[in-house]
Amino acid sequence: MNPETLDTQIAVVGAGAAGLAAAVAAAENAADVILLEKRSSPGGNAARAEGLLAAESPVQKRFKIDAQRDVIFRIAMDHAHWKLDPRIVRTFVDRSADTIQWLEDKGVVFSRVPHYYPNQRIRTWHLLSRGGIELVEILVKNGQDLGVRMLKETTAKRLLTDGKGNITGVMADTQEGEFKITAKSVIIATGGYAGNKELLKKYCPQYNENMFCGGLPYTGDGLLMAIEAGAATEGLGLIQFSGHAVPGAPVDLVAVADELNTVWVNKKGERFTDEATSYHRFESINAVIRQPDSFCYTLFDERIKQNIIEKGIIKGVGTVIPPRTKLTGLGKALELEADKGNVRIAGSWDEIAKWIGIKPAVLKATIDEYNAFCDDGYDRLFAKDRRYLDALRTPPYYALRCYPRFLSTIGGIKINHRMEVLDNNDNPIPGLYAAGVDTGGWETDTYNAILSGTTFAFSVNSGRIAAENAARYMMGE
Template sequence: MRLKTDLVIMGSGMAGISAADAALARGKKVMVFEKKPYQGGAVSNCPIAYLSIRNDKDFQNTAFHLLYEYSNYNANPSVIRQYVNNSWRTKEYIERLGIKMIQTQKLELEDIGNPKYADGFPPAIMAHGDFYLVPGRGKGHGGALICLNAMKDIIKRGGQYMLNTPITDILVDENGKVNGVKAVNNETKEEIEVECEAVIIASGGIMEDREMMKKYTGFTFTDYNCSGDGNVLFNCYPNSGQTGDGQKLAWKLGGAQSAIAVSGHNLVPGPGIVASSPWIVYNETRTIQEQPYLWVNKNGERFIDESISNNHMAISTGIANQPNGESYIVFDEDTRRHLEEDGVDYMYFIFPVEKLTDIPGQFKTLINEKGNKHVFMTDTIEELCAQSGIDQAGLEETLDRYNGYCDNGEDEEFGKDAKYLRPVRKGPFYAMRVFCAGYDTIGGIKVNGKMQVIREDGKAIPGLYAAGDNMMSEFYGNPPTGGSAGAYFAMPFGFAAGDSACDYLEKNA
């Protein structure tokens, strides 16, 4: 089958639909290709909230400086500028799709970057715009509803959707300009060739290509129980189809490679704690790993100020830097009573619980009935170390110092807030082995401020653009400083890529 259009978009997630919206508004013919049999990217089909920077220069400039500083001035400032200038379009677009939103936080100019609005995440990421929640419908998620309504809107306006049809190649002419794509229908096996003048890669990350994950992030993805000998990663979005297709095609055409990093948080794997999606919990122990008590690595050493244990980007980075990429939260019977009688110190809004119930019973179920190898409850520290693999001498040395800090009310190592200093002395003793978990990955494709895919010499590949997770290293810094909330950024970058592609099409008409 041979077809013709102006613009081809690879991927139907948040970046893809935004790019299509921008191009249709400029009167261009658009085809959206999606490898899965349904619309929407990996992270866009989830409970969704987003930030929107107001269409005001003062708000945009303040957010720009905050985000640029967050990257340690290592990001591409022109890419950050595209985000802050296009962020307001997200709210307008979702409302135009007929979706009601709940504004949960209105951020005034003087509050941009204020940690009290960050909910544990870095203020640069969580406190630079107004915060909205998109409620789901029935049992469906808000993100899926956006993608569904967007597909209907795009088709209504003349765009074409090619579901279950992955793009297998991007074609260029003798001058290196994009002039088409090849694709294949997964069901019928029919080969499709489309003549076009521009392509936007909006195809997401690499989470489900295990070889790429090992090569570019260092993580070994074994299974959803993190079986193996460490340095493993829990995949929060199985069957998402994130296999680096867009990165591979961009690199094949000479596109420069940017760093790839995992965007995720800390997680104790199953069985018995969470399902393959971390939003589905089987008990209350998921909340324990949010708490700011004692965290150690395999050598029994502290490695972070535990008061940021609910800052998923920070704690995940800290864990990744430890031997075998693993950590342990350790607490004793007195802290267990505190969690059940006084209540939790941190509560993640997705798992709302003020007081835990029967922690010993939950641990026994996980250990004895579910066979969870990452949860431990023993009468002595010696037994705890023997079962968990924590170095006993290292942990005992740490406990001597740490318990002294708790007694004196002052953390002389990392300056943790004294209200979170809880000693580990009284058995039974509890521990949970915590790994990094990945929603997705960010990075792989290097772009310039026009969202054009560029070569190593910095020159653009004519007609080739990228938006969304695959180019997000340019926003966070290269190497990335840590990523979160892909939907916040994917849509503005989609709008920007759509606009730039249209400028290119009109210039070369």
């Protein structure tokens, strides 16, 4: 049975990257902490993340990696055309090295800081030896040791105020009903609204229902609670896209969907981008999104398929499928998806054209033109790197119907660099803090892959910073 009321000093909502960091940091600052988690286990998307960004970290120093704070700060701001809050970005970047040390001191092992893509300007992506789950497990254990009370399967529903605008706690809900948690301050870290179609349609002009979420389908609870309590919003509408793929297909097909030497056509059978941009950036998905109905077909032939099986994929998928991995199960995976109707395997391009629903002559013209570019070693349309120009002439031919895939949303609650939640007059709402991807002002319209690991890192760092400031507020400072 639920208690009628629980009392604490700092209530943290959401036990993912930001919430776990906040709960531990708050407890380290001598606060009594209750951590609410909606799901049956903690971790959220953080449990599946791979690595986090830092500047001038002890790990980068050990590996002799040049990653200066000023350079990283400038890249972040320039990428966003200075549409971010520079104090938030600066505070985050400046704190990032200390956070790596903080995590190492707790036992997190950073195995590598690799390039996310070849010739990446700066190496920021601190990979955990066992992935994000390592950080989650260590912070959960640390929290337990410090006395953090974690309430699982407990959903924060609504913020409590004293009528004068001060936050006084949060209403929680379990299968047994609602109860009150009184607190001096509340830190919101609920991971965004990637599973709330209504909010996606309302806030994200790019969104359509063909897009699919590869992360957890969060409902925007933190954002809605904060708005209800008078918070302003900032940076709403950013979706963290991670490429295009056949929805629900196995990861081998995710890797093939935006492989560099494949050809992408829209529903009219036209090529529309340099497919090899997917090597460097998440920008390649922007080209797909602006096509009719925001989807595309990935085309390749038997020779490319065999090369992927025998010599390995060129690009891969993060650390899940590293470059040059031989996808020996690819043939079977393609056949299974063909049975489901998402993939077409055919002896001629005419058959593929009919499946797409276009005139065979149109697709033939697209393929003939592309093959001629390959023969010339020069893509006259989009200047694709000649290393990835491979003519498609060996049947059978393959077509994958692919839709934009996203991990999460970013943005929403307006904060300042102390992670205080701001009202519509830009004044902090006393006792209210937010962290992680629920917040806005630190990333803009296209997720910045140049600074790999930004979202995970911002979440952990902003959680820590929010907790430290909440602890100061608690002490009356």
